[in-house]
Amino acid sequence: MNLLAFVCVLAAVQGDEQVPLVAWASDGFVLSPVNAPSAGHTVSVDELESYLNRAMSTTPHNLLLFLQDKLSVDDFTMYGGVFGNKQDSVFHNLGAALRSSSSLWLPSVSSSGTASVSTLLQNQIDTAPLYMNPETLAQLRLNASVTTLLVFHLPNSGGLDISAKEVLSGNDEVIGQVLSIMKAQSVPYTAVFTALRPSRVIEASPAVHSVGSRSLLQSRRGEPPAPYAPVEFKEKGSTCILLWAEKMVVSQFQSGKWERHDLTSQTFGEGVMPDLTGSSCNETHSRLVLNYVDVLNFRSFKFIFVMNQRHYKVSARRWFTMDVVQLEYDGKKASFNASRHIYAPAEYSYRCESVSSSRYPQFSPHSSKDNANEWHISFDDFQIQGFNVAGKDFSYANDCAGFFTPGIWMGLVTSLLMVLVLAYGLQMIMQLHTMDRFDDPKGPAISVPQTE
Incomplete structure (x- = not known):
């Protein structure tokens, strides 16, 4: 492979964040040379667009974008690098590509620039992006003559622990799978690997310090305190289900009124370890069981989430749905169907x-005869993931917020009323006609008899 790499290195600049960015071309294509900016210079959005336009002017317009949520240049140096020949490097596939190419190092790229990479690439080829994964890509037959922009979302890199290394190694395997598929189909491409924000931020020291004062182990400025951790279920040592909610409430209709019980403090919070006995997960099926005692006077109470992952031919990708939400209490069951509303791509x-x-x-409720008619359940700020969990963080979220907000509806209705009023006025004007007959001025005058 003849490759040219952009590696945009983080700089500790107060008030801005930088993340690495790497770009390369497939075998037989060479990126146009780009002069490196001066040391310490942060590449802005406009400058990044200029660099990409010049570098990719002679490369294929089949673009691959590997977009990670968090990434820092320290991740490259800490876990083996990409240009060396270290056997323990987690960037094996990425490094194999870059070591065989000439490279150009840029000092830094602002996080706002890397966040706009998808838009910048889309503007170059004037084609909407396709969000893919290796499994979906393997089922497609790409055409080298058709311009495409394929976006692959990669899981987050965690903190300074072994899980971060495993996540980065897994992301490198995804990159290797995609490159192998492109090579097998003989489709030339230009690839970009970057992130939305850095995984580590080095705070610049304040210019003025109060005399005799010090501050140790303080949180980053402007960052709110971290919320409590989500419910985490592990299978064979790796996390496979995550659940989080700001508030979790169940209510039952008893003795002519609704009895309410808040399960939040029993499920979430520091030091809280919910009983997950009965939970399970695999590649296509996930079941999260929350076991409680003494809920609404029931000795045994279970909250069960059942999720399944399937491949849908219409969208050519895998989606997961929450098929059943079930309550089990003292031998009875109340089942709810949620598959019509709670769903997301399998990697989200x-x-x-x-x-x-x-x-x-x-x-x-599944049916009118189901005990679910006696129950109400509600969550505030609800988030769940039952497949493709990396580390202890949620993947990108598929939000339930609709496109048409109340403000949009108000604007549409107001505009419609104005159009109707304008159309009615035009119709009235078009119905006006001039007189087709007039009095003859030479004829006798009209006489009106008068009576006394």
Whole structure:
């Protein structure tokens, strides 16, 4: 492979963040030379667009974008690098590509620039992006003469621990799979690997310090305190299900009124370890079971989420759905169907500001005879992921927020009323006609008899 790489290195610049960015071309194509900026210079969005336009002017217009949520230049140096021949490097596939190419190092690229990479690439080829994964790509037959922009979302890189190394190694395997598929189909390409923000931020020291004062182990400026951790279920040592909610409430209709119980403190929070006995997960099926005691006077109470992953031919990708939400209490069951509302791409998580079985219900009883009619369940700021979990962080969220917000609806209705008023006025004007007959001025005058 003849490759030219862009590696945009992080700089500790106060008020801005930088992340690495790497670009290369497939075998037989060479990126146009680009002069490196001066040391310490941060590449802005406009400058990045200029660099990409010049470098990719002679490369294929089949573009691959590997977009990670968090990445720092320290991740390259800490886990083996990409240009060396270290056997323990987690960037094996990426390094194999870059070591065989000439390279140009850029000092830094602002996070706003890397966040706009998808738009910049889309503007170059004037083609909408296709969000893919290696499994979906393997089922497609690409045409070298057809311009495409394929976007691959990679999981987050964690902190300074072994899980971060495993995540980065897994991301490198994804890159290797995609490059192998492109090579097998003989489709030339130009690839970009970058992230939205750095995984580590080095805070610049303040210019003025108060005399005799010091601050140790403080949080990053302007960053809110971290919320409590999500419920995490592990299978064979690796996390496969994550659940989080700001508030979790169940209500049952008893003795002519609704009895309410808040499960939040029993499920989430520092030091809280919910009983997940009965939970399970595999590649196509996930089942999360939350076991409680003494809920609404029931000795045994279970909250069960059942999720399944399937391949849909229409979208040519895999999606997961929450098929059943079930309550089990003292030998009885109440089942809700959620598959029509709670779903997301298999590599994503699902998030919604409010999920409930009452107002605008996402959970509906399976039948009119089901015990679910006696129950109400609700979540605030609900998020769940049952497949493709990397580390302890949720993947990109498929949000339930609709496209047409109340403000948009108000604007549309107001515009429609104005159009109707204008159309009615035009119609009235078009119906006006001039007189076709007039009085003859030479004829006798009209006499009006007068009576006294």
